[in-house]
Amino acid sequence: MSFMILLSNLMIPLTFAIILICGYAKRVDVYQTFIEGAKGGFGTVVNIAPTILGLIVSVGVIRASGALDLLTGFFAPLLSRLGFPAEALPLTAMRLVSSSASTGLLLDIFKNYGPDSFIGRFVSIMMSSTETVVYTLSVYFMSIGITKMRYTLHGALLANLAGVVASLFITIWLFG
């Protein structure tokens, strides 16, 4: 099981090594190219900063008011029987709808329970294996004027459900 963690720890250094070796093999000026790309990263972060700020504030409000606890308390008896942490329910539902709103809820979980808690690890893995289904589907289909999307939504929801269930089992298996 610690094998999985070992592989995780290998991922980023390995990616660096492979990409650098490819870069040198193709005679790319790797440092200059890195700087150029990193500059783009500043733009990306600055662009999403107001969105994240807005959602962190609204999640902060709903958390501090006690509304989030009311909601999770309501579903807790049912969910705990399934082994699903009730505190992750609002995030799991929001994940399908909005990427930035779910980011706000994810950060709320990290802040309140810590990223290394069971629920913190579960939501980290769950967020890695799911997507913003509703938003993405409407963008893609609207762009070409498709109104009948047939079985796309079913398939996407099924895949995401599989992602959530798999994340839960993997978290229990590795860290439970």
Added chain:
Amino acid sequence: MLNYIWGGMILIGIAVAAFNGTMEEVSSAIIDSSRDAVSLMITMLGIISMWMGLMKIAEKSGLIDYLSRKMMPLLVFLFPDLRRNMKALNYISTNMMANVLGLGWAATPAGLLAMEEMQKVNKKKDTASRSMCTFLIINLSSLQIVTINIIAFRAEYNSVNPAEIIFPGILATIISTVIGVAFAKIMEVFER
């Protein structure tokens, strides 16, 4: 959508606070979370820029193009209707590779172009073709290997090992994608 979610959460929060007597907590939450957001941005600025710098090298060295070409046989299996439509397959491979590497901003434009190409050969213009269904199911099953955002968030909240979730995440992603592909392939047979 976000228009209602954002304001809705704040209004519900304030309403619940009025009943719960937690108005003081809500007030300080507004101030504190605004401050938290900036400290988060600083962490993200470092980690995201590092990743994008690295990916730029992968792009310039031709590694990303190489990997996209290697994907072609798989794409022909997934999209039998697009066998001879190299333009569509190229956009699809660019989109998928960008998603795998966590380059979301590069994935969307290629994905939209792929949809346009598929629409050109679509017989019923208001109905999704089976290639479109398969493409979006795979796209939405999550493909990302290194979820650099999640790692940045974990680092910001002082995780002992922010990267420990990479491989468990890959495993969960593989499972969700396999289920998505299986569903799409089954539906291809049953829904004609």
